[in-house]
Amino acid sequence: MSMDFQRQLPGSKNSAESHWLYKLHLDPLLLVLVVAVLAFGLMVLFSAAGDQSRLFDAQFQRVLVAMAVLVVAAQLPPDLYFRWAPFVYFLGLFLLLLVLMVGVKVKGSQRWLEIPGLLRFQPSELMKIAVPMALAWYLQQRVLPPSAKHVFFSLLIILLPALAIAAQPDLGTAILVAGAGMAVLMLAGLSWRYLGYAFLLIAAAAPLLWQFALQGYQRQRIITLFDPESDPLGAGWNIIQSTTAIGSGGVFGKGLLQGTQSHLDFLPEARTDFIIAVVGEELGLVGVLCLLLLYLGIIARGLVLAVSAQSTFARLFAGALTLTFFIYLFVNIAMVSGLLPVVGVPLPLVSYGGTSIITLMASFGIIMSMRTHKAW
Amino acid sequence: MSFFVIVVLCVGVLAARFVQLQVYEHESYQYRSDKNRIQVQPLAPPRGLIFDRNGVLLADNRPSSALGIVVERVGDLDVAIQQIKAIVTLSEEQIEQFHERVKRSRRPGEAIVLADNLAEADIAALAVNRHRLQGVEVITRLQRYYPEADIAAHAVGSVRRMTERDLQQRDPAEYRATQFIGKRGVEAYYESALHGRPGFQQVETDAHGRVTRIIDIDPPMVGQNLNLYLDTQLQRAAVAALGQRRGAVVALDPKTGGVLALVSKPSYDPNQFIAGMSEREFRSLSESAYLPLFNRATNGQYAPGSTFKPVVGLAGIASGVVQWDTKIEDRGSFRLAGGEREYRDWSWTVDDSGGQGIVDLRKAIYRSSNVYFYDVASRLDINYLAQFAADFGFGRNLAVDIGDASRGLVPDPEWKIGAKGEKWYQGDSVNMGIGQGDLLVTPLQIATYVAMIANRGRVVRPQMVMSRAGDTKTDAQLAPEQTANLSAEDWQNVVAAMEDVVHLGGQGFRGNGTAWAYIGQRIGYRMAGKSGTAQVVEIRQGEEYNEEELSEFRRKHAWFMAFAPVEDPQIALAVLVENGGGGSSVAAPVAREIIDSYLERSVAMQ
Numbered sequence: 001m002s003m004d005f006q007r008q009l010p011g012s013k014n015s016a017e018s019h020w021l022y023k024l025h026l027d028p029l030l031l032v033l034v035v036a037v038l039a040f041g042l043m044v045l046f047s048a049a050g051d052q053s054r055l056f057d058a059q060f061q062r063v064l065v066a067m068a069v070l071v072v073a074a075q076l077p078p079d080l081y082f083r084w085a086p087f088v089y090f091l092g093l094f095l096l097l098l099v100l101m102v103g104v105k106v107k108g109s110q111r112w113l114e115i116p117g118l119l120r121f122q123p124s125e126l127m128k129i130a131v132p133m134a135l136a137w138y139l140q141q142r143v144l145p146p147s148a149k150h151v152f153f154s155l156l157i158i159l160l161p162a163l164a165i166a167a168q169p170d171l172g173t174a175i176l177v178a179g180a181g182m183a184v185l186m187l188a189g190l191s192w193r194y195l196g197y198a199f200l201l202i203a204a205a206a207p208l209l210w211q212f213a214l215q216g217y218q219r220q221r222i223i224t225l226f227d228p229e230s231d232p233l234g235a236g237w238n239i240i241q242s243t244t245a246i247g248s249g250g251v252f253g254k255g256l257l258q259g260t261q262s263h264l265d266f267l268p269e270a271r272t273d274f275i276i277a278v279v280g281e282e283l284g285l286v287g288v289l290c291l292l293l294l295y296l297g298i299i300a301r302g303l304v305l306a307v308s309a310q311s312t313f314a315r316l317f318a319g320a321l322t323l324t325f326f327i328y329l330f331v332n333i334a335m336v337s338g339l340l341p342v343v344g345v346p347l348p349l350v351s352y353g354g355t356s357i358i359t360l361m362a363s364f365g366i367i368m369s370m371r372t373h374k375a376w
Numbered sequence: 377m378s379f380f381v382i383v384v385l386c387v388g389v390l391a392a393r394f395v396q397l398q399v400y401e402h403e404s405y406q407y408r409s410d411k412n413r414i415q416v417q418p419l420a421p422p423r424g425l426i427f428d429r430n431g432v433l434l435a436d437n438r439p440s441s442a443l444g445i446v447v448e449r450v451g452d453l454d455v456a457i458q459q460i461k462a463i464v465t466l467s468e469e470q471i472e473q474f475h476e477r478v479k480r481s482r483r484p485g486e487a488i489v490l491a492d493n494l495a496e497a498d499i500a501a502l503a504v505n506r507h508r509l510q511g512v513e514v515i516t517r518l519q520r521y522y523p524e525a526d527i528a529a530h531a532v533g534s535v536r537r538m539t540e541r542d543l544q545q546r547d548p549a550e551y552r553a554t555q556f557i558g559k560r561g562v563e564a565y566y567e568s569a570l571h572g573r574p575g576f577q578q579v580e581t582d583a584h585g586r587v588t589r590i591i592d593i594d595p596p597m598v599g600q601n602l603n604l605y606l607d608t609q610l611q612r613a614a615v616a617a618l619g620q621r622r623g624a625v626v627a628l629d630p631k632t633g634g635v636l637a638l639v640s641k642p643s644y645d646p647n648q649f650i651a652g653m654s655e656r657e658f659r660s661l662s663e664s665a666y667l668p669l670f671n672r673a674t675n676g677q678y679a680p681g682s683t684f685k686p687v688v689g690l691a692g693i694a695s696g697v698v699q700w701d702t703k704i705e706d707r708g709s710f711r712l713a714g715g716e717r718e719y720r721d722w723s724w725t726v727d728d729s730g731g732q733g734i735v736d737l738r739k740a741i742y743r744s745s746n747v748y749f750y751d752v753a754s755r756l757d758i759n760y761l762a763q764f765a766a767d768f769g770f771g772r773n774l775a776v777d778i779g780d781a782s783r784g785l786v787p788d789p790e791w792k793i794g795a796k797g798e799k800w801y802q803g804d805s806v807n808m809g810i811g812q813g814d815l816l817v818t819p820l821q822i823a824t825y826v827a828m829i830a831n832r833g834r835v836v837r838p839q840m841v842m843s844r845a846g847d848t849k850t851d852a853q854l855a856p857e858q859t860a861n862l863s864a865e866d867w868q869n870v871v872a873a874m875e876d877v878v879h880l881g882g883q884g885f886r887g888n889g890t891a892w893a894y895i896g897q898r899i900g901y902r903m904a905g906k907s908g909t910a911q912v913v914e915i916r917q918g919e920e921y922n923e924e925e926l927s928e929f930r931r932k933h934a935w936f937m938a939f940a941p942v943e944d945p946q947i948a949l950a951v952l953v954e955n956g957g958g959g960s961s962v963a964a965p966v967a968r969e970i971i972d973s974y975l976e977r978s979v980a981m982q
Binding site: 186187240243244245246247248249250251280284285288289292295296299300303319323326330333334337338339 | 394
């Protein structure tokens with residue numbers, strides 16, 4: 001009782017809930033972990049940027065903006081997200097269609113929308129949040145685990161944007177958006193059997209998909225996975241160079257700013273998708289394991305927050321965002337180290353590039369929001 | 377939760393992979409990265425060759441040596457450039473362009489070109505000094521070369537240096553080793569076939585970057601060779617026949633649609649674009665008022681003038697507005713019912729003594745009577761005429777492999793409202809009757825149309841490429857007859873009228889075919905043709921056309937279209953002499969000269 005009374009006193013430093021971080025609806029542990037990864041990333045980018053220090057400056061500014069986005073996202077209560085979910089989803093779908101029609105072409109794919117003079121952004125980034133949000137919204141009212149009809153509609157919600165993204169073409173992001181959506185379904189209690197069936201189905205259809213659904217360069221990337229030497233000028237080049245960079249780092253790495261592969265520009269995309277190769281080269285196995293542990297911590301904390309959220313919608317949404325984060329980082333690191341085919345996916349929170357960091361920090365803000373607001 | 381367990385397992389897999397790379401396989405990667413010993417170098421594919429129909433080489437690849445610098449190995453770039461300047465002549469422009477290329481994204485370890493087309497003396501000087509010049513290399517590459525230079529420039533087209541935009545529109549992996557891409561003509565249309573695919577070689581290098589051994593090689597796929605329908609001797613004859621004048625010549629084989637000759641003058645030497653030219657040289661080409669880079673044959677749009685009359689006549693026959701024996705009295709001018717404006721014949725004179733006399737359709741063609749066709753056109757439904765003209769290829773691009781040929785313009789009421797905001801007046805139809813007004817055609821379209829007449833109505837589609845190496849040859853198919861309502865006799869009549877244009881002589885004043893006096897004498901075969909003189913500026917009512925007073929660019933264009941021999945046509949030809957004056961006096965002799973050379977050769981070969 002006295003404890004309760006104490007909690008009401010303002011300025012009381014003992015009580016957790018009157019701490020200013022909580023007033024801002026932020027979760028200290030998650031915040032610390034995220035900031036740690038961001039700092040790590042900036043340090044590595046500083047090295048990878050080499051003499052193009054303006055890249056570092058730009059990224060630093062972005063990180064600051066992203067931090068602000070996180071705080072703002074955490075302020076908005078879950079029911080606000082709930083009410084806006086369908087609108088945001090359809091807006092995202094519309095933007096995706098817009099991209100297909102009038103998007104800016106870069107290196108052969110149309111992924112960007114440009115507001116002349118203002119900014120360039122990728123609608124597919126928006127879908128990384130919009131799809132789990134829409135799914136969580138849909139499943140909130142329904143009894144879980146979802147019935148077959150619910151599963152059907154859920155799949156529809158997932159596949160429409162995924163197909164639109166794949167048409168850009170951006171198969172990597174499409175698969176990831178679909179995967180994130182599936183994660184929501186799994187969290188909602190979909191039996192593992194169905195996932196098993198789905199895998200069997202894909203395995204059975206694989207030869208057909210290979211022949212008809214994949215484009216030449218995508219098939220080449222899968223072949224390259226098993227034999228990077230088969231396309232040393234194309235996809236194989238990246239993998240050969242990145243595994244060389246990683247392997248040559250050894251246990252302790254060559255030291256920050258000492259990476260020969262990345263500094264001599266042998267490592268393509270060293271600042272973006274392949275940045276973990278720089279970590280491997282300069283900070284060695286030790287550096288990589290540290291980063292992995294930090295990521296693991298973020299995921300663990302994210303899941304804990306999700307579990308203790310107070311509505312189905314909040315739980316599903318937060319859990320999905322956490323798992324999405326995991327999927328991205330797994331796919332990126334596996335790709336760079338040669339375990340998965342090359343897809344254009346950045347390393348979350350570390351790779352150079354604005355849109356990705358903003359959406360990620362927004363999703364962390366949302367996760368915090370789901371937990372720290374009272375149920376409605 | 378079970379999810380977290382899965383996450384931990386996956387992260388474990390990643391960690392294990394890194395352990396594998398960084399602990400167990402560390403040494404081999406260490407070696408690889410050390411001094412970057414293993415390199416992958418792209419190998420450029422040799423570009424497909426282009427031949428004419430007889431095997432004459434029109435586009436070739438020749439080895440040329442270039443001076444390149446590997447920026448990563450050279451230390452101080454400016455010092456290196458100074459050292460090179462002491463041995464080889466370098467211009468400021470070359471150095472500037474070199475720095476531009478360095479800034480662009482590229483593969484590391486690759487040599488960037490500083491100077492192209494090195495002379496033997498320079499190569500020798502560089503070899504002697506090689507020990508002093510770290511990171512400087514002489515690269516031998518294949519470069520495109522056009523043996524016929526400006527003669528076939530517009531037909532074959534040319535390659536130019538690739539720009540950023542070109543790279544963005546194509547798969548960069550395919551063009552990794554290539555600097556040039558087809559920009560015009562056949563080179564551009566058949567780029568993907570001509571380019572081939574790059575190969576690669578994996579090499580081991582020493583500390584200086586020199587290749588010590590080749591570990592693996594995947595050879596490039598050579599581009600496909602092309603054989604064109606073009607006949608180089610005919611092309612040369614056409615260029616010579618035009619002489620110093622501006623204009624275009626298009627010659628087709630009526631049986632296949634194959635383009636035998638495609639000339640646009642003035643022309644340019646495409647080799648200049650490959651060897652590289654100075655800013656001044658480029659500007660003199662691109663800014664010249666005579667437009668040497670512009671392909672008049674396929675993209676020049678002009679009023680067809682009297683060459684359009686056969687279309688109008690046939691439209692009249694097909695729609696029943698006129699018969700072959702319908703006669704009128706041509707006194708040199710025409711007025712619409714209730715109209716004030718006087719439409720004149722080319723023989724009109726101020727004192728009203730012009731006109732072709734009593735003419736039927738056939739005579740109207742061989743005398744090129746304006747009045748007859750004013751009359752026919754004024755009675756035709758304009759939409760009918762426009763559709764009829766489209767059947768002959770006007771307003772469209774019928775070519776099989778000339779993607780950027782202009783479509784010209786066949787005006788109709790809908791177009792006029794949209795473009796000028798005015799409704800169609802009958803006077804517009806009248807003007808169209810003699811091929812003036814807003815009507816625009818290209819020399820290629822005129823050649824296509826005269827080929828159709830040569831075929832007695834069967835449509836033919838112009839085509840540049842005859843065969844591609846390795847592909848089975850398929851003969852060009854002639855489409856079935858296009859225009860209904862015209863009988864074989866109608867076609868025979870129009871051919872006969874056009875034959876009269878050239879061969880009907882000795883008939884006295886205003887009785888001969890318009891071209892007879894110029895080309896119809898001492899001719900060893902039968903030719904059918906039609907002259908055309910397209911006005912460029914409007915002549916005021918009551919005044920005559922005075923050539924000397926008009927500036928060069930405002931004089932009439934001279935057209936002549938023809939095919940020969942009449943009974944079994946081998947060649948269908950369109951000649952345009954820009955601002956040349958009279959069709960019969962100026963363009964017809966050009967056509968005669970070209971057809972002479974073509975048929976004499978084929979007679980000689982028999």
